[in-house]
Amino acid sequence: MNIHEFQAKALFSQYGIVHPRGGMAGSPEEAKGIADRLEAKVFVVKAQIHAGGRGKAGGVKLTKEKSEVAALAKGLLGKVLVTHQTGPQGREVRKVLIEEGVDIDREFYVSLVSDRSSGSTALVASAEGGVEIEEVAARSPEKLVTLLIDPVFGYQPFQGRKVGFRMGLGKDVVSQFSAMVSKLYRLFVEKGASVVEINPLVQTKSGGLVALDAKVTFDDNALFKNEDIRQLRDLDEEEPLEIRASQFGLNYVKLDGKIGCMVNGAGLAMATMDVIKLAGSEPANFLDVGGGASKETVKQAFQILLSDRNVRGVFVNIFGGIVRCERIAGGIIDAAREIQVNVPLVVRLEGTNSKEAKEMLDRSGLRLIVADTLWEGAQKIVAEVGP
Numbered sequence: 502m503n504i505h506e507f508q509a510k511a512l513f514s515q516y517g518i519v520h521p522r523g524g525m526a527g528s529p530e531e532a533k534g535i536a537d538r539l540e541a542k543v544f545v546v547k548a549q550i551h552a553g554g555r556g557k558a559g560g561v562k563l564t565k566e567k568s569e570v571a572a573l574a575k576g577l578l579g580k581v582l583v584t585h586q587t588g589p590q591g592r593e594v595r596k597v598l599i600e601e602g603v604d605i606d607r608e609f610y611v612s613l614v615s616d617r618s619s620g621s622t623a624l625v626a627s628a629e630g631g632v633e634i635e636e637v638a639a640r641s642p643e644k645l646v647t648l649l650i651d652p653v654f655g656y657q658p659f660q661g662r663k664v665g666f667r668m669g670l671g672k673d674v675v676s677q678f679s680a681m682v683s684k685l686y687r688l689f690v691e692k693g694a695s696v697v698e699i700n701p702l703v704q705t706k707s708g709g710l711v712a713l714d715a716k717v718t719f720d721d722n723a724l725f726k727n728e729d730i731r732q733l734r735d736l737d738e739e740e741p742l743e744i745r746a747s748q749f750g751l752n753y754v755k756l757d758g759k760i761g762c763m764v765n766g767a768g769l770a771m772a773t774m775d776v777i778k779l780a781g782s783e784p785a786n787f788l789d790v791g792g793g794a795s796k797e798t799v800k801q802a803f804q805i806l807l808s809d810r811n812v813r814g815v816f817v818n819i820f821g822g823i824v825r826c827e828r829i830a831g832g833i834i835d836a837a838r839e840i841q842v843n844v845p846l847v848v849r850l851e852g853t854n855s856k857e858a859k860e861m862l863d864r865s866g867l868r869l870i871v872a873d874t875l876w877e878g879a880q881k882i883v884a885e886v887g888p
Contacts, residue, residue: 799832
């Protein structure tokens with residue numbers, strides 16, 4: 502789950518991580534009120550959307566005049582911001598963050614991220630902040646410092662000092678950096694985060710460290726432990742079909758292709774998407790109905806798939822292990838009778854009671870194509886839909 506920058510900075514405040522003073526505004530009037538409470542030489546107005554690259558897309562405005570803040574906020578609110586992470590459709594700006602400017606001396610990058618390969622938390626830092634970390638990795642990989650934090654022992658201050666010195670921080674700043682990383686790590690662990698990132702982390706001309714930006718992403722599987730984090734979810738920033746799918750326990754991600762996929766198991770879903778591409782077309786989604794899918798789950802999955810206007814055909818690829826194939830077949834039949842399925846439908850059922858499931862589909866009288874293998878199913882749906 503993603504949250505906005507202003508929400509991430511509110512969490513930073515809870516953990517004593519220094520960031521610029523300011524507040525969130527949903528209208529020009531609110532923006533003016535926040536600016537009036539700030540005593541600053543420079544005011545920053547930042548669009549709040551769940552995407553990076555806002556500055557390059559014109560979503561960050563600066564002014565030395567307090568009287569201009571309301572107008573800058575008005576210009577951003579309601580604007581559709583297109584960045585490299587939003588796609589061509591962009592995201593509408595519904596909130597802005599008003600902050601005081603900071604007297605910057607140097608800019609750095611620091612993040613904590615789950616490292617699944619080692620089962621640890623990776624501390625990643627660089628002396629080059631303010632730019633996308635991918636650019637730094639590609640252009641100057643030697644300037645990227647990575648250190649793994651053992652989950653048994655947790656973060657140790659010497660680790661922060663080690664990274665700080667490798668970044669070229671002065672002795673007077675290294676201790677600040679290590680203490681700040683300690684606070685970030687506490688937030689990361691206690692709130693079930695998967696990413697905590699500051700870019701840029703700035704050293705002011707007075708020598709202090711300030712989190713100029715803030716990005717925090719949470720592991721959905723840990724949300725049950727932190728109801729306060731769950732409350733930060735902004736449904737306006739999410740794909741409506743993905744919201745609907747989550748209400749029924751479905752793992753769904755909308756994509757840009759035209760073949761809807763219904764699969765059980767994340768690995769099989771990924772393989773199905775790959776085979777569709779290999780057969781010459783593109784998947785319209787990732788949809789994992791789970792190992793214990795019921796008739797109702799399958800029916801809801803069908804409704805979600807067919808609600809996507811880009812879908813020109815549906816490929817159901819189920820391996821019956823925990824879930825029996827005849828249960829899936831029953832869900833398909835019920836859904837097809839209740840919903841008008843007006844696109845080609847290819848079904849491949851393999852595993853527990855697959856023979857009975859295929860017989861059910863044959864007797865149903867539905868217009869569908871049965872496949873025996875994954876590759877055969879992909880070829881048949883691509884033949885029906887086209888490349």
